[in-house]
Amino acid sequence: MNVSGKHFLVIGLKRSGFAAIELLLENGGRVRAMDRDALSREELARLDALGVPFSLQTEAGLEGIDEIVVSPGVPWRLPLLDRARSGGITVWGEVELASRFLRGPIIGITGTNGKSTTTALVGHLLRACGIPGQVGGNIGNAAASMVSSSRDNRWNVLELSSYQLESIVHFHAEIAACLNVTPDHLERHGTIGNYAAAKARLFETQRAGGRAVLNMDDEICASFASRTKADVFWFSISKRVPTGIWMDGEELCFDDRAFMKRSQIKLRGRHNVENVMAVALISALAGANLDQIGPAVESFSGVEHRIEFVRALDGVEYFNDSKATNVDAALKAIQAFQGGLWIILGGEHKDSPYTSLREPLRQRARAALIIGDEAYPKAAAPLIRKDLDGAVELVDCGTIGRAVHYARTHAAPGDTVLLAPACASFDQFENFEQRGQVFKQIVAELF
Helix, strand or coil: CCCCCCEEEEECCCHHHHHHHHHHHHCCCEEEEEECCCCCHHHHHHHHHHCCCEEECCHHHHCCCCEEEECCCCCCCCHHHHHHHHCCCEEEEHHHHHHCCCCCCEEEEECCCCHHHHHHHHHHHHHHCCCCEEEEECCCECHHHHCCCCCCCCEEEEECCHHHHCCCCCCCCCEEEECCCCCCCHHHHCCHHHHHHHHHHHHHCCCCCCEEEEECCCHHHHHHHHHCCCEEEEEECCCCCCCEEEEECCEEEECCEEEEEHHHCCCCCHHHHHHHHHHHHHHHHCCCCHHHHHHHHHCCCCCCCCCEEEEEECCEEEEECCCCCCHHHHHHHHHCCCCCEEEEEECECCCCCCHHHHHHHHHHEEEEEEECCCCCCCECHHHHHHHHCCCCEEEEEECHHHHHHHHHHHCCCCCEEEECCCCECCCCCCCHHHHHHHHHHHHHCCC
């Protein structure tokens, strides 16, 4: 792709936006930057060092622009972008842009929950098997930042969100995987159908000879088989699959061959067995030896903010699952424990009900400790109280600090304190990572 001399506008100046700017500059593009919000002093200094002018998001900023690159957080159907398209300006997503420059084959991993764990574990397993690869996308480095370190013989393992996938056109993955699809990000996509359609783009853009890895136990995932030109491989925890990985008692089998035991999976929860199945299948398709997969999985310690063990104190264990930003993720976290839970819920709601948590919490929880800024326009606390009323004791705590200290006072030996908010973090935090770090710091200071 030749960008030399063209005038680009990059909209959205977080990690992906800056990565796109640097990639365009390195290849001779002329770049301006735009964001809906004012930038920090550090961000402005970074743009200044790059020689890139900045303006707030207005239609006047489109003057003289040939092409636009948007970060995943910028809505793909933003009215400003629609006006640009109608004026003949091409609009790219950051992942689509990166794919035009990346060397080497791509592994694309999507799904509502488990993407980060699965992507990190694929990277871990490839390294353990001596297969060159690098990891990024929605985890770690932005895709555009991976271009300089990409090589023809090196896999690019990308975690891909619906925000990234809705904008792809020519991007294609040699191996594409979907773990599950449950309602999420409906505030942006509007309906589960639109959300699923964004996920499906990963498979629709594959080419003949590619490989699609799909969860046979998930109806929406399974439907993607009819939307790809790639060869389809399945994984299932409940049934034998035509081609792929399945469970035979306590053993994982690739077609007719048992290659590892379930006991080798140290990660908590049934959903992590499914994730490991996907990882094993992806890795085998990328050239890993089946005999190496079990030991590599066994040595994986997990991903930060995903059912992450933090500390044990006076017989009570503390776990950080700040990445549980939707109801289904919180449900999976709850189901990973037998009982005695003090669960911390709340934040910014994502237009999904919390009623599916009622019965699991009735069976497993001592109490739900509710956090969040109730003055925030999308405060989840009132909805959580309404949907969980009568199922479990509800304690209004407001902040993570008060929730942790309440649990410290009331939990008994053998209990578990679990941060699994079922909500986005933006009412009180910059992102789920900051929320998890705050939780871990508070827990570390308990005495």
